[in-house]
Amino acid sequence: xxxxxxxxxxxxxxxxxxxxMSFIWPLTSVYLHDNLHISLALVxxxxxxxxxxxxxxxxxxxxxxxxxxxxxxxxxxxxxxxxSLVVLVFFHQALPFSICLFFLGLSAGWNGTLISxxxxxxxxxxxNYVFNMIYFIQNLGIVIGSSTxxxxxxxxxxxxxxxxxxxxxGFLLVVMIGFRALKYENIHGNIHKHSKVKVVLPKIxxxxxYSLFAMLLVTWTMYQQWGSNVSVYITSLGIPFRYYxxxxxxxxxxxxxxxxxxxxLRHLIKNxxxxxxxxxxxxxxxxxxxxxxxQYYLFVVAMVLLTFxxxxxxxxxxxxxxxxxxxxxxxxYLGLVNSFGSAGRAIAPLFGGLVIEGxxxxxxxxxxxxxxxxxxxxxxxxxxxxxxxxxxY
Numbered sequence: 001x002x003x004x005x006x007x008x009x010x011x012x013x014x015x016x017x018x019x020x021m022s023f024i025w026p027l028t029s030v031y032l033h034d035n036l037h038i039s040l041a042l043v044x045x046x047x048x049x050x051x052x053x054x055x056x057x058x059x060x061x062x063x064x065x066x067x068x069x070x071x072x073x074x075x076x077x078x079x080x081x082x083x084s085l086v087v088l089v090f091f092h093q094a095l096p097f098s099i100c101l102f103f104l105g106l107s108a109g110w111n112g113t114l115i116s117x118x119x120x121x122x123x124x125x126x127x128n129y130v131f132n133m134i135y136f137i138q139n140l141g142i143v144i145g146s147s148t149x150x151x152x153x154x155x156x157x158x159x160x161x162x163x164x165x166x167x168x169x170g171f172l173l174v175v176m177i178g179f180r181a182l183k184y185e186n187i188h189g190n191i192h193k194h195s196k197v198k199v200v201l202p203k204i205x206x207x208x209x210y211s212l213f214a215m216l217l218v219t220w221t222m223y224q225q226w227g228s229n230v231s232v233y234i235t236s237l238g239i240p241f242r243y244y245x246x247x248x249x250x251x252x253x254x255x256x257x258x259x260x261x262x263x264x265l266r267h268l269i270k271n272x273x274x275x276x277x278x279x280x281x282x283x284x285x286x287x288x289x290x291x292x293x294x295q296y297y298l299f300v301v302a303m304v305l306l307t308f309x310x311x312x313x314x315x316x317x318x319x320x321x322x323x324x325x326x327x328x329x330x331x332x333y334l335g336l337v338n339s340f341g342s343a344g345r346a347i348a349p350l351f352g353g354l355v356i357e358g359x360x361x362x363x364x365x366x367x368x369x370x371x372x373x374x375x376x377x378x379x380x381x382x383x384x385x386x387x388x389x390x391x392x393y
Contacts (some may be wrong), residue, residue, distance in 0.1 A: 003130070006178070007124070007133070012174050015138070016167055017115065017171065018169075020164040021104070023167075025227060027149060029043050029047070030191065030232065030235065030244075031157070033223075034235070039353075041357060043349070044350035044351070045350055046349075047346075049098070050346075051237055052342075055339045055342040055368055057108065057112075059335055059336070062335020065113065066332055070118060071175070071179050072228050074381065075172070075176070079172070080106065081111070084392070085104070088161045088164075094315075103219050105171070111337055113338050118179075118277075120318075120362070127322045129317050132259055132319075133263065135255075139255040140250075143249060143253050145172040147246075150242035151245075154241075199326055202390070204386045204391070207385070208324065208390055209321060211379050211383070212317050214375065216365025217340045217347075219280060219375065220344025220345050222283065222326045224344060224352075230299075230357060243296060246302045250304070250307070253305045254307045255307055255311045264383075271324075272316050272319055275312040276316050277376060279309040279310065280313055281317065281372075285309075286303070286304075286309060288369055291362055291366060318334055321337055324392065327393075329388065352364055
């Protein structure tokens with residue numbers, strides 16, 4: 001790359017993508033279920049297609065990054081987001097809302113993967129630092145958005161959509177100004193040099209990579225119950241929606257604090273897998289608390305545990321994938337990191353809705369405990385099996 005883009009531009013782009021969507025996803029289930037009186041199973045289907053679109057965006061965004069000019073790809077993704085939100089401001093009945101949600105998922109996955117891949121090839125910064133900073137800044141956007149969306153929603157349903165639309169225009173400005181150095185790259189090339197020989201990763205790397213992908217699929221399926229079904233569970237107990245919104249503010253704010261310590265103390269983390277083990281275990285503990293929760297303070301405790309698990313485990317996965325893959329296929333595999341997370345988010349609402357309607361909320365939480373512990377054992381055993389035989393790039 002003739003002139004490397006700055007980490008600041010990458011972080012600002014990442015901030016905008018999380019900030020704009022934090023005005024949409026916290027209210028989706030409650031809006032569809034409580035305002036439009038759609039069943040949880042149907043709400044789950046709508047959210048399934050939203051996350052399925054995100055999977056598609058992740059995959060094609062990653063493949064596009066490896067072959068095409070990311071500047072124009074980001075402009076395309078930002079344009080789809082902006083257009084969808086403009087439509088949503090004026091038309092937010094069930095059908096247009098669902099259609100716009102699909103395209104928002106598509107563009108969010110597309111943009112998120114492209115920005116992560118750009119962060120991965122920055123030469124001036126350590127990959128561990130970059131991905132932790134991206135995770136930090138994403139949650140800064142969520143803190144600001146989730147802390148206000150509940151109040152905007154109570155005031156006027158249009159306001160969250162208007163806020164998200166304005167931020168999406170800001171994202172387009174960030175791309176045009178902060179990523180303009182990419183504009184002059186060969187559109188048929190990429191930021192890094194490509195080999196005409198097909199890149200084949202060692203099998204031992206693939207075992208470890210796909211065990212981490214399976215972990216993302218399972219943990220995100222269970223995590224997303226908080227974003228889809230727990231919201232309805234809390235309001236069914238007579239707890240106002242704005243208190244549920246506060247839980248996400250706690251989540252994002254606590255992540256910021258944790259990430260500050262992780263970024264400052266990252267040199268002390270010699271084993272990148274230990275945070276993943278502790279993170280998944282803490283995930284399981286959060287659902288143990290949720291199983292017994294009836295009072296609001298227990299939901300706060302469960303959210304704190306969930307947040308510790310999230311902050312420890314999730315940022316480490318792209319760090320490890322970045323180490324296990326060469327430059328020629330980084331876009332593809334970092335796209336798959338986001339794709340498996342999005343696949344979990346796609347499965348979650350429908351899976352949770354069907355379990356709740358058949359067996360109730362507490363059985364859903366019990367299943368979450370079992371699945372989290374099971375995937376923890378699997379990842380640990382795979383890592384133990386491959387040992388130090390993996391190839392780092």
